[in-house]
Amino acid sequence: MKYRITGKEREWAQQTWEKLEGKIAAQNERLGSKMPYIPVNGRYEDMGEEHLTWWTNSFWSGILWQAYHATGKQAYADNAAEAEARLDRALEEYVGLDHDIGFMWLHTAVADYRLTGNEQSRLRGIRAASVLASRFQPAGNYFRAWNHGEDSVAIIDCLMNLPILYWASGVTGDSAWKKLAMAHADMALQEILRPDGSSNHIVAFDRETGEVTKKPGGQGYGEGSAWTRGQAWAIYGMALSYKHTGKQEYLDASKRTAHYFLANAALADYDVVIDFRAPVEPVYYDNTAAACAACGLLELSEHVPELEKPLYVKSAVRLLQRLTERFCNWDPEEDGITTKGSARYDRASDREVPIIYGDYFLVEGILRLLEKDFLIW
Numbered sequence: 002m003k004y005r006i007t008g009k010e011r012e013w014a015q016q017t018w019e020k021l022e023g024k025i026a027a028q029n030e031r032l033g034s035k036m037p038y039i040p041v042n043g044r045y046e047d048m049g050e051e052h053l054t055w056w057t058n059s060f061w062s063g064i065l066w067q068a069y070h071a072t073g074k075q076a077y078a079d080n081a082a083e084a085e086a087r088l089d090r091a092l093e094e095y096v097g098l099d100h101d102i103g104f105m106w107l108h109t110a111v112a113d114y115r116l117t118g119n120e121q122s123r124l125r126g127i128r129a130a131s132v133l134a135s136r137f138q139p140a141g142n143y144f145r146a147w148n149h150g151e152d153s154v155a156i157i158d159c160l161m162n163l164p165i166l167y168w169a170s171g172v173t174g175d176s177a178w179k180k181l182a183m184a185h186a187d188m189a190l191q192e193i194l195r196p197d198g199s200s201n202h203i204v205a206f207d208r209e210t211g212e213v214t215k216k217p218g219g220q221g222y223g224e225g226s227a228w229t230r231g232q233a234w235a236i237y238g239m240a241l242s243y244k245h246t247g248k249q250e251y252l253d254a255s256k257r258t259a260h261y262f263l264a265n266a267a268l269a270d271y272d273v274v275i276d277f278r279a280p281v282e283p284v285y286y287d288n289t290a291a292a293c294a295a296c297g298l299l300e301l302s303e304h305v306p307e308l309e310k311p312l313y314v315k316s317a318v319r320l321l322q323r324l325t326e327r328f329c330n331w332d333p334e335e336d337g338i339t340t341k342g343s344a345r346y347d348r349a350s351d352r353e354v355p356i357i358y359g360d361y362f363l364v365e366g367i368l369r370l371l372e373k374d375f376l377i378w
Contacts, residue, residue: 103162160238198261
């Protein structure tokens with residue numbers, strides 16, 4: 002048993018998976034190869050029709066590939082493969098792609114290749130990795146985020162995109178992609194993560210010199226705050242960089258961020274707010290951060306000594322139990338599972354709503370506990 006959970010915890014995880022799979026099956030029939038984001042009146046629309054390069058467009062495929070791996074049901078793989086093919090136009094046209102290329106093709110082409118050996122999927126993944134590599138800024142050693150604004154910035158989110166470069170290095174034997182990924186991770190250690198275990202969201206650079214010019218607030222409460230999804234990206238992203246490189250500093254950074262996250266989450270009985278340094282009122286939740294952090298904690302637990310593992314595993318279980326007890330919609334007639342997810346603090350339209358990536362990380366976390374998952378990252 003990889004995670005050493007109790008029989009009662011395993012029973013809960015199995016029951017949760019059965020509810021998840023029932024919901025996924027119902028949505029699979031309704032959605033097919035659509036690319037959902039946030040439900041409107043209980044139904045997902047197709048973000049791929051409106052915005053093919055939107056960063057969340059692969060998370061439904063990720064759910065389907067995880068469900069296919071866990072159940073062997075071909076209907077899941079068929080719709081995931083169709084969605085993967087839809088993204089070809091985004092790669093061909095290139096316009097609109099940004100640092101989130103890893104999210105988009107890890108959950109589609111790379112997942113497909115890992116599970117089926119599809120050569121076309123391998124080539125798609127390599128091409129996507131090449132596009133991400135082209136965004137690397139030697140002055141500053143970072144991958145430029147977004148395609149707008151005067152500033153050249155790096156963000157904590159990009160740690161979760163680096164695995165497509167580690168994967169590409171592995172399948173091609175070319176170490177250049179891995180070196181670029183590590184350069185960005187090293188920059189994050191110095192400029193994005195803080196010594197106390199909290200994290201900035203954004204770091205801005207001078208385009209010519211690569212010097213840091215400012216560290217503005219981002220999707221959290223404001224400058225100097227602690228946006229919880231950013232903390233979750235750091236826990237998981239640094240653990241993954243350690244997994245792919247063995248560099249101890251990455252593991253240490255993941256642990257520091259995990260300890261900061263858990264100390265703050267415990268104050269609210271593991272109900273996770275949007276920002277740990279926001280005012281006490283009003284209370285705004287972000288359960289996408291809770292689900293992602295749980296997956297990061299489980300990944301982290303795989304790389305620490307045996308006597309350290311329970312802290313991370315038990316904490317992940319607690320986060321997921323709290324989420325499933327209080328914040329899930331199990332109605333198969335309505336789209337979306339994880340409720341009260343928040344994209345950012347200051348925008349009501351996508352604050353405390355169901356968001357597809359919250360569902361993905363919930364599925365991954367539960368399947369990890371049951372040891373039925375596979376490596377997407």
